[in-house]
Amino acid sequence: MENQIFIGGGGAEYAEAQGMALKYANRHGLIAGATGTGKTVTLQILAEGFSKAGVPVFLSDVKGDLSGLAAAGSADFKLHDAFTSRAQTIGIDDYSYESFPVTFWDLFGQQGHPVRTTLADMGPLLLSRLMALTDAQEGVMNIAFRVADEEGMALLDLKDLQALLVWIGENADNLALRYGNVSPRSVGAIQRQLMVLENQGGSKLFGEPALELADLMHVGAGGRGQINILASDKLMNSPRLYATFLLWLLSELFENLPEVGDPDKPKLVFFFDEAHLLFDDAPKALVDKVEQVARLIRSKGVGIYFITQNPDDVPEDILGQLGNRFQHALRAFTARDRKALKRAAETYRPNPRFETVDAIRDVGVGEAVTSMLQKKGVPGIVERTLIRPPSSKLGPIDAATRKQVMAASPVQGKYEQLLDRRSAYEILAARADQAAKEAAEAEERAEEQSTAEREFNAGRRYSGNKVSRSTSRKSGSGGFGAAITSVVLKELKGTTGRRIVRGILGGFFKGR
Numbered sequence: 001m002e003n004q005i006f007i008g009g010g011g012a013e014y015a016e017a018q019g020m021a022l023k024y025a026n027r028h029g030l031i032a033g034a035t036g037t038g039k040t041v042t043l044q045i046l047a048e049g050f051s052k053a054g055v056p057v058f059l060s061d062v063k064g065d066l067s068g069l070a071a072a073g074s075a076d077f078k079l080h081d082a083f084t085s086r087a088q089t090i091g092i093d094d095y096s097y098e099s100f101p102v103t104f105w106d107l108f109g110q111q112g113h114p115v116r117t118t119l120a121d122m123g124p125l126l127l128s129r130l131m132a133l134t135d136a137q138e139g140v141m142n143i144a145f146r147v148a149d150e151e152g153m154a155l156l157d158l159k160d161l162q163a164l165l166v167w168i169g170e171n172a173d174n175l176a177l178r179y180g181n182v183s184p185r186s187v188g189a190i191q192r193q194l195m196v197l198e199n200q201g202g203s204k205l206f207g208e209p210a211l212e213l214a215d216l217m218h219v220g221a222g223g224r225g226q227i228n229i230l231a232s233d234k235l236m237n238s239p240r241l242y243a244t245f246l247l248w249l250l251s252e253l254f255e256n257l258p259e260v261g262d263p264d265k266p267k268l269v270f271f272f273d274e275a276h277l278l279f280d281d282a283p284k285a286l287v288d289k290v291e292q293v294a295r296l297i298r299s300k301g302v303g304i305y306f307i308t309q310n311p312d313d314v315p316e317d318i319l320g321q322l323g324n325r326f327q328h329a330l331r332a333f334t335a336r337d338r339k340a341l342k343r344a345a346e347t348y349r350p351n352p353r354f355e356t357v358d359a360i361r362d363v364g365v366g367e368a369v370t371s372m373l374q375k376k377g378v379p380g381i382v383e384r385t386l387i388r389p390p391s392s393k394l395g396p397i398d399a400a401t402r403k404q405v406m407a408a409s410p411v412q413g414k415y416e417q418l419l420d421r422r423s424a425y426e427i428l429a430a431r432a433d434q435a436a437k438e439a440a441e442a443e444e445r446a447e448e449q450s451t452a453e454r455e456f457n458a459g460r461r462y463s464g465n466k467v468s469r470s471t472s473r474k475s476g477s478g479g480f481g482a483a484i485t486s487v488v489l490k491e492l493k494g495t496t497g498r499r500i501v502r503g504i505l506g507g508f509f510k511g512r
Contacts, residue, residue, distance in 0.1 A: 003021060003022050003023065003264070003265075004019035004020060004021050004022060005019060005020045005022065005025070005046065005049030005050065005053065006018075006019050006049065006388060007019055007020060007045070007046075007049075007326075007370060007372075007385060007387065007388065008090055008368075008385045008386045008387045008388040009090045009091060009385065009386060010089055010090055010384075010385065010386035013353075013354075013384060014367075014383070014384050014385055014386050015370070015383035015384065015385050017090075017091070018370055018372065018383060018385045019372070020046075020049075020324055020372045020373075021372065021373065021374075022053055022055070022264065022265040022266070023262070023263075023264055023265070024323060024324070024372075024373035024377055025050070025055075025265065025266050025269065025303050025324070026262075026263070026266040026267075026269075026298045026301055026302060026303040027298060027303070027321075027323035027324065027373055027377060028294060028298065028303055028304045028305065028306075028321055028322045028323060028324070029303065029304075029305040029306075029322055029323065029324035029325065029326070030305070030306050030307075030308075030311060030314065030319070030322040030324075030325050030326065030327075031043060031046075031305060031306070031307045031308075031326045031328075032307075032308055032309065032310060032311050032325075032326070032327050032328065032330075032344070033309065033326075033327060033328025033329055033330065033368070034309055034328065034329055034330055034331050035309065036365065037328035037329045037363075037365055038328050038365050038366045038367070038368065038387060039307055039326075039328055040063065040065065040066065041366065041387060041389075041390060041394070042326050042328070042368060042387055043059065043066070043271055043273070043305075043307060044066060044068075044069060044390045044392065044394070045387060045388055045389075045390050046269075046271075046305070047059060047066075047069060047100070047227050047271070048069070048100060048390060048391055048392060050225055050266070050269050051100045051101065051224050051225045051226075051227050052224060053225070053265055054219055054223050054224060054225050054265070055225040055265055055266050055267075055268070055269055056216060056217045056218060056219065056225040056226050056227075056228065056267075056268050056269075057225060057226075057227045057228065057268070057269050057270075057271070058216055058228040058230070058249070058268065058269070058270050058271070059227070059228070059229060059230070059270075059271035059273070060229075060230045060232040060235075060242075060246065060271065060272070060273045060274075061229050061230065061231055061232055061233065061273075062232045062233065062236055062273045062274055063233065064231070064233040064396050065394075065395050065396045066229055067102070067104070067229060067396045067397045067402060068390075068392055068393030068394055068395050068396060068397055069099075069100050069102050069227050069229065069392045069393075070099055070100065070102035070104075070227075070392070070393075070397055070401070070402075070405045071099050071392060071393040071397050071401060072097040072098050072099040072391070072392060072393060073097035073390065073391060073392060073393050073394065074097060074393070075097075077393075077394065079389075079394065082389075083095070083389035083390075084389075086366070086386060086388070086389050087388065087389055089386060090386055090388055092388065095389070095391075096391065097391050097392070097393075098391045098392065099392055099393075100224065100227055100392055101220050101222075101224050101225075101226050101227065102226070102227045102228075102229055102405055103215075103218070103226055103227070103228050103229070103409050103410065103411060104229055104231065104402060104405060104406055104409070105228060105229065105230045105231065106230070106231040107201065107204055107205055107230075107231075107235055107241075107245065108201055108204050108231075108234060108235075109204065109416070110231070110234075111231035111402065112229070112230070112231050112406065113406065113409065113411055113412075113414070113415050113416070114204070114415045114416060114418075115205075115211050115230070115415070116204070116205060116206065116207045116208065116209065116210050116211060116415070117205065117206065117210050117211060117245075117248060117252075118154075118155065118156045118157070118206060118207070118208065118210050119155040119156060119157065119158070119160065119161055119206050120145075120148075120154060120155045120156070121210060121248070121252065122206070122244075122248055123145070124138065124141045124142045124144070124145045125138075125285070125286070125289070126244055126247060126248055126251070127141060127244075128141050129240075129244055129282070129283070129286055130197065130202075130240055130241060130244040131190070131193035131194070131196075131197060132193070132240070133189075133190065133193065134186075134189075136183065136186050137186045137189055137190055137193075139180070139186075140165075140168070140182055140183070140186045140187060140190060141190065143168065143175065143179045143180075143182060144161065144164050144165060144168060146179065147164065147168065147175070147179075148164060148424055151427075153423065153424035153427050153428070154421075154422075154423040154424060155423065155424055156206065156207060156208055156421070156423045156424075157203070157206045157207045157420075157423070157425075158194055158197070158198055158202065158203050158206055159425045160423045160424035160425045161194065161424070162191065162194055162425075163424055163425045163428045163429070164424050164428065165187050165190060165191055165194075166428075167428055168182055168187060169182070169184055169187040169188075172184065172187075197241070200237075200238040200241060201235075201238060201241070202238075202241060205241070205245060207418055207419070207420075208418070208419040208420075208421065209414065209415055209417075209419055211249075211415070213252060213253060213256055213257070215410070215411050215414070216228050216268065217267065217268050218410055226410070232273070236274070239274075239277045239280075240277075242274075242277060243277040243278045246272055246278070247278060247286075247289075247290065249270075250270065250272075250290075250293050250297065250304065251289070251293060253268065253270070253297060253300065253302050254293045254296065254297045254300060254302075257297075257300040257301065257302065258300070259299050259300060260299065260300060260301040261299060262299075263301050266301050266302060266303045267300070267301030267302060268301065268302050268303075269302070269303045269304075269305065270302060270303065270304050270305070271305045271307060272304060272305070272306050272307065273307040274307070274308065275306035275307060275308040275313060275314060276308050276309070276310075276313035276314075278290065279313065279314065279315060287315055287318075290315075290318060291315070291317050291318050291321075294318050294321050295321060305322075305324075306318075306322065310330065310340055310344075311327070311340075311343070311344045311347065312340050312343065312344075319347070323372075323373040323377065323379065324371070324372050324373060325347070325348065325369075325370060325371045325372075326368045326370055326387075327344060327348075327360055327368055327369040327370070328363065328367070328368050328369075329360065329361065329362070329363045329364070329365075329367075330344060330360050330361060331361070332361055341357060341360060341361060342357060344360060345357040345360055348369070348371050348379075348381075348382040349371060349379050349380065349381045349382060350381065350382065351381045351382045351383065354384065356369065356382050359382070359384050363384060366386065366387050367384065367385065367386055367387065368384075368385050368387055369382055369383070369384060369385070370382070370383050370384075370385045371383070
């Protein structure tokens with residue numbers, strides 16, 4: 001099928017042949033269905049089709065079994081006969097096994113190349129979402145980012161933000177005159193959330209070298225698009241971190257890629273598995289941002305495909321933008337399930353040959369109810385489709401094969417070594433050291449002055465025979481003032497005095 005990705009078919013009660021036009025593949029899509037109905041295989045064959053067409057792909061491997069894209073299937077696989085039979089039914093005469101170019105990524109740097117961003121790139125909105133901050137705490141977060149920009153302090157990793165928040169707390173009164181009140185309680189709450197994020201592995205996400213988008217859009221010498229697989233089986237233990245990272249990646253693509261209009265094929269296709277995690281308990285501002293990105297990013301040549309169990313997991317305004325649909329079976333055991341099934345059926349253009357509700361309920365594993373965009377972007381009528389078998393290995397590859405794939409990766413060695421350049425933490429630490437040095441120097445000068453004064457006074461009281469024991473002072477010699485000065489200088493020698501001097505000098509941090 002020229003300029004199309006072959007999906008499947010089957011004849012008789014199934015569609016003769018179903019393909020997705022590459023020209024409309026950036027109009028987004030949905031892969032939905034109950035657990036165990038074949039969503040992963042559909043994702044796999046779409047990734048294969050895009051790669052063959054020279055379109056790079058980014059997808060998350062939630063269950064750990066999409067790594068098989070890097071290896072060819074084999075005849076000794078237990079489903080070989082079933083795959084071969086299905087290929088004949090669909091009408092594939094040249095069905096064979098093959099592997100595809102894959103780059104493995106991992107937030108934790110264990111099952112793939114490390115993938116990082118900086119706090120500055122993430123921004124206060126997504127970071128607040130990641131830490132589930134209140135409105136007041138989000139306000140403090142915005143102040144922190146604003147201060148960092150104005151002070152020229154780069155926010156790269158978590159220790160940068162932690163140090164900046166300490167400084168903001170110490171200078172809250174001065175900052176309040178310009179930015180509004182900064183509550184110490186809000187600062188403390190953010191610090192606690194940062195600690196939780198760090199314990200969940202968030203410290204692995206923030207830092208340098210940061211991911212370059214160009215490394216996700218690699219096309220190999222053979223003209224095949226690179227399939228980027230994010231290891232997400234462990235990442236799913238922190239679902240908010242998972243969702244926020246993928247949303248950040250979408251936002252970066254939206255903000256940095258040039259406009260291309262309606263290309264003949266996408267520049268990149270992005271698969272968002274477990275899509276409900278993006279929208280669960282999400283504030284309206286965040287949902288609005290996702291809707292905006294989904295609506296406008298197609299003009300950048302990027303297609304987004306959401307994978308979830310139920311179409312209801314995706315907000316209606318976003319669901320309406322998903323032109324290419326792959327609906328696997330939905331079970332209707334409860335009244336709520338039946339309502340969800342009916343709503344899902346109503347989103348399709350009806351087919352006079354069958355009832356869409358019945359088809360969605362009755363399709364078996366490896367089958368789907370599909371609808372693709374046709375000429376001029378018009379939705380095609382709903383069809384029952386046997387999904388073609390994959391050419392790559394079904395299931396995960398072993399650790400040795402993964403290492404071999406990583407060693408041959410086009411980004412091998414680029415992201416492995418963590419960098420720690422001068423940023424907010426180092427700048428604030430240098431200012432603190434300078435303030436401490438100045439405080440120590442002031443204390444030393446005060447002590448020298450006190451010693452000199454004592455020696456001078458002792459010299460004045462020397463009579464040639466013995467030292468006078470009198471402590472009285474003549475009127476006009478500043479007796480009371482000198483006594484106060486002596487007390488202050490004495491106090492400056494101790495820890496309390498050091499804190500006083502540093503507290504005074506702390507006010508100069510901002511200006512240095």
